[in-house]
Amino acid sequence: MTAPKDQAPGEDGTPPGDGTPQGRESSPEAADTTAASGGAPAAVAPGTNADGTAATATARTAKSTRGLTPPSWLSLTFLLPALLLLGFLVMYPIVFSVVRSFFGADGHSFAGVDNYTGIFKGHDNLVTVRNTAIWVVVAPTLVTVLGLIFAVLTERIRWSTAFKLVVFMPMAVSFLASGVIFRLVYEQDPNMGVANAAVVAVHDTFQPGAGYPGAGPRTGNDALGTQQGDGTIVSSRQYAPGQSALLPLLRIKPEDLPTKPVQAVQPPAAKPGELTGAVWFDFTKGGGGNPNQPNAGESGLPRIKVEAVRDGKVVGKATTRDDGTFTMKKVKGDGPVTLRLPKSNFTASYGGAQWLGNTLITPAIIGSYLWVWSGFAMVLIAAGLAAIPRDALEAARVDGATEWQVFRRVTIPLLAPVLTVVLVTMVINVLKVFDLVFIIGGGDPHASVLALQMWVESFGGGNDPGKGSAIAVLLFLLVVPAMLFNIRRMRRERA
Amino acid sequence: MSTTETGTAAAGAPGGGPSGGPGDGAGAPRRGIAARIVGRVGGGVAQFLLIVVAVVWLVPTFGLLVASLRSTSDNGASGWWKVFSKPGQLTFSAYSDLLGKGDFVDSFWNTVLITVPATLLVVVIASLAAYAFAWMEFPGRDWLFLVVVGLLVVPVQVALLPVAKLYGSVRIGSFHLFGSITGVVLFHVAFGLPFAIFLLRNFFAAIPRDLLEAARMDGGSEWTIFRRVIFPLGGPAIASLAIFQFLWVWNDLLVALVFADTGSQPMTKWLQSQMRQFTGNIDILAPGAFLSLIVPLAVFFAFQRYFVQGVLAGSVK
Numbered sequence: 001m002t003a004p005k006d007q008a009p010g011e012d013g014t015p016p017g018d019g020t021p022q023g024r025e026s027s028p029e030a031a032d033t034t035a036a037s038g039g040a041p042a043a044v045a046p047g048t049n050a051d052g053t054a055a056t057a058t059a060r061t062a063k064s065t066r067g068l069t070p071p072s073w074l075s076l077t078f079l080l081p082a083l084l085l086l087g088f089l090v091m092y093p094i095v096f097s098v099v100r101s102f103f104g105a106d107g108h109s110f111a112g113v114d115n116y117t118g119i120f121k122g123h124d125n126l127v128t129v130r131n132t133a134i135w136v137v138v139a140p141t142l143v144t145v146l147g148l149i150f151a152v153l154t155e156r157i158r159w160s161t162a163f164k165l166v167v168f169m170p171m172a173v174s175f176l177a178s179g180v181i182f183r184l185v186y187e188q189d190p191n192m193g194v195a196n197a198a199v200v201a202v203h204d205t206f207q208p209g210a211g212y213p214g215a216g217p218r219t220g221n222d223a224l225g226t227q228q229g230d231g232t233i234v235s236s237r238q239y240a241p242g243q244s245a246l247l248p249l250l251r252i253k254p255e256d257l258p259t260k261p262v263q264a265v266q267p268p269a270a271k272p273g274e275l276t277g278a279v280w281f282d283f284t285k286g287g288g289g290n291p292n293q294p295n296a297g298e299s300g301l302p303r304i305k306v307e308a309v310r311d312g313k314v315v316g317k318a319t320t321r322d323d324g325t326f327t328m329k330k331v332k333g334d335g336p337v338t339l340r341l342p343k344s345n346f347t348a349s350y351g352g353a354q355w356l357g358n359t360l361i362t363p364a365i366i367g368s369y370l371w372v373w374s375g376f377a378m379v380l381i382a383a384g385l386a387a388i389p390r391d392a393l394e395a396a397r398v399d400g401a402t403e404w405q406v407f408r409r410v411t412i413p414l415l416a417p418v419l420t421v422v423l424v425t426m427v428i429n430v431l432k433v434f435d436l437v438f439i440i441g442g443g444d445p446h447a448s449v450l451a452l453q454m455w456v457e458s459f460g461g462g463n464d465p466g467k468g469s470a471i472a473v474l475l476f477l478l479v480v481p482a483m484l485f486n487i488r489r490m491r492r493e494r495a
Numbered sequence: 496m497s498t499t500e501t502g503t504a505a506a507g508a509p510g511g512g513p514s515g516g517p518g519d520g521a522g523a524p525r526r527g528i529a530a531r532i533v534g535r536v537g538g539g540v541a542q543f544l545l546i547v548v549a550v551v552w553l554v555p556t557f558g559l560l561v562a563s564l565r566s567t568s569d570n571g572a573s574g575w576w577k578v579f580s581k582p583g584q585l586t587f588s589a590y591s592d593l594l595g596k597g598d599f600v601d602s603f604w605n606t607v608l609i610t611v612p613a614t615l616l617v618v619v620i621a622s623l624a625a626y627a628f629a630w631m632e633f634p635g636r637d638w639l640f641l642v643v644v645g646l647l648v649v650p651v652q653v654a655l656l657p658v659a660k661l662y663g664s665v666r667i668g669s670f671h672l673f674g675s676i677t678g679v680v681l682f683h684v685a686f687g688l689p690f691a692i693f694l695l696r697n698f699f700a701a702i703p704r705d706l707l708e709a710a711r712m713d714g715g716s717e718w719t720i721f722r723r724v725i726f727p728l729g730g731p732a733i734a735s736l737a738i739f740q741f742l743w744v745w746n747d748l749l750v751a752l753v754f755a756d757t758g759s760q761p762m763t764k765w766l767q768s769q770m771r772q773f774t775g776n777i778d779i780l781a782p783g784a785f786l787s788l789i790v791p792l793a794v795f796f797a798f799q800r801y802f803v804q805g806v807l808a809g810s811v812k
Contacts, residue, residue: 089681455652486644
């Protein structure tokens with residue numbers, strides 16, 4: 001890519017500060033100015049580390065010495081292997097797919113445009129089309145915005161090279177490995193998936209819950225507590241400081257018990273002024289055991305909040321340990337208190353988001369896509385930033401512009417061509433996204449996109465090459481604008 | 496990442512603080528201490544944000560690594576981050592189990608057998624074509640090159656069905672092209688060519704004309720010029736291309752899924768076949784995915800300079 005020319009600035013509208021006339025180069029001088037002015041990501045392309053780019057332009061202009069050029073039949077031998085492969089495996093298939101898309105599954109019956117209209121029929125197909133639309137709009141935009149933010153911010157730190165390596169690294173990793181990585185991240189169980197572990201940790205900081213929904217005290221004569229309508233449990237008798245309380249609970253769901261249950265024990269002896277107690281699951285597996293006593297095999301209930309209440313006021317608080325015991329060190333005032341287990345103990349614990357559920361699955365997969373591709377955008381945009389002439393920025397600053405104004409009015413317009421290239425590249429790429437959806441979505445129709453649906457129809461059980469071809473041709477048609485964009489860029493460069 | 500490094504170094508001065516440039520004198524009174532403090536704080540905020548981003552970017556891969564180093568029962572009982580409280584959990588048993596599986600080891604070698612030829616062939620075939628496009632004259636040259644540029648963005652999906660059919664019809668004796676490593680390689684080469692030709696032609700075109708003409712004047716044949724002048728001078732671009740193609744083929748799943756059978760399947764396809772039970776198979780998937788990404792990651796870190804160049808030069812694929 002004879003670097004600077006490829007991305008002539010002012011693709012759409014001339015950016016301010018770029019005084020170069022848009023006449024198409026050819027003199028080394030012009031090439032140099034274009035290189036210096038903004039918006040040429042390719043200014044850092046291969047050309048640079050070989051010979052100066054100016055040399056190219058000179059070489060180009062001197063297209064005269066014809067006598068030395070080899071005969072054109074010789075060029076055919078150089079081109080032949082490439083042309084054969086491209087012809088048989090790329091060009092011919094395009095034609096074949098177009099033809100095939102007008103025939104039914106068997107390949108003989110003419111189907112007209114049925115295969116195409118079929119793409120938009122039926123609930124699952126519409127979900128697929130909708131998802132593809134979401135992908136095409138959201139993913140490229142977010143990748144570009146993140147890339148821009150990272151590129152701008154890295155200009156302000158010293159460890160920018162290290163940062164860029166970290167963010168760029170996923171580009172080298174296969175989508176399959178990325179898929180496995182993010183399946184692990186998005187695991188539903190907060191004890192397995194790091195995403196839900198983080199979400200639950202944040203949630204519980206603001207709204208803690210011990211998570212024993214449905215639990216309650218024993219009812220009947222030997223009940224040691226009563227449950228109120230909202231779930232709160234209050235002890236039947238009162239306790240004075242220096243005493244110990246037993247608060248047995250029943251109806252604990254097995255999945256709410258600690259993964260490694262600790263044997264319930266008698267509460268520790270209370271020192272003067274203290275209140276101690278034990279909360280446990282008063283149920284012995286296989287029967288037996290004394291009710292209201294922590295027997296062997298019964299599990300303590302950790303993380304339960306206990307409050308001491310006198311005259312409707314909370315005068316002491318404690319939380320149970322792994323074995324279910326608690327010690328209330330300070331109980332304000334004198335006299336006996338009632339013990340209360342607030343309702344927050346008995347609401348379901350927050351399990352995090354359903355990342356791979358019907359609603360969030362597409363955003364979740366797009367999240368993993370951002371992880372892979374943001375580095376790409378960042379590197380391109382950073383190269384574009386580096387090519388912006390310092391004078392333009394300084395001039396704006398001298399004129400009293402704030403940093404934000406400089407960014408908004410000078411940097412962004414000068415970067416516009418690079419941002420366009422990133423956006424276009426990402427749109428093309430997103431249309432082809434297959435592996436991530438296939439691996440993370442695991443065949444869930446709520447995650448499907450056209451590129452995946454094409455495979456499903458043709459090879460993954462759909463058994464309808466007609467429909468598969470129609471989807472393939474549709475994908476091809478969707479990238480045609482990008483193809484024309486590229487060709488126009490090339491022609492402008494070579495004109 | 497030399498290219499970007501120089502870039503940020505140049506950009507560092509004005510970006511770092513408002514009082515950087517030499518032409519600052521006139522504007523200084525208007526943006527006084529307050530602006531400077533804002534600049535400092537801004538820098539601090541940038542630092543903080545980027546640290547958070549870097550952590551978010553590293554954690555998923557790190558999680559995979561740790562999960563691959565824990566036993567199945569530990570992975571089933573708790574999240575990988577619990578390893579910090581119990582470092583004793585770490586074990587290589589998942590790796591040794593996996594490497595004891597014959598079909599996984601076979602799939603690893605298949606990946607190598609697919610990737611290396613597909614990379615070499617693209618480099619050779621594309622260099623020849625790029626040389627013709629850059630330095631030889633023939634009718635329709637520019638037109639043909641634009642076709643190649645157009646093919647850059649063609650999605651592989653368009654070719655899957657037709658090529659599968661085409662491959663199915665190629666049988667020589669007991670050799671079936673469909674399902675063979677050769678078939679997978681050829682497909683990768685064909686779809687690597689547009690980008691490769693595009694990248695190399697632009698690079699070759701930048702080689703000074705004088706050099707070529709001197710060689711032609713000396714009576715060197717086109718083959719000699721190609722071998723002695725173009726190929727060596729094209730080194731950096733060829734390196735970028737080779738790395739790109741290597742990563743692209745090594746990481747591919749879709750092409751392998753369609754054209755490879757169980758005998759010729761690469762690692763990606765084998766791992767995919769183990770995905771049906773994700774949590775149950777984590778002791779296979781985590782080390783397998785990690786082994787499959789360690790090679791491209793090593794290539795990336797060893798040759799990141801060329802990789803970045805390739806990204807910058809070919810931002811269209």
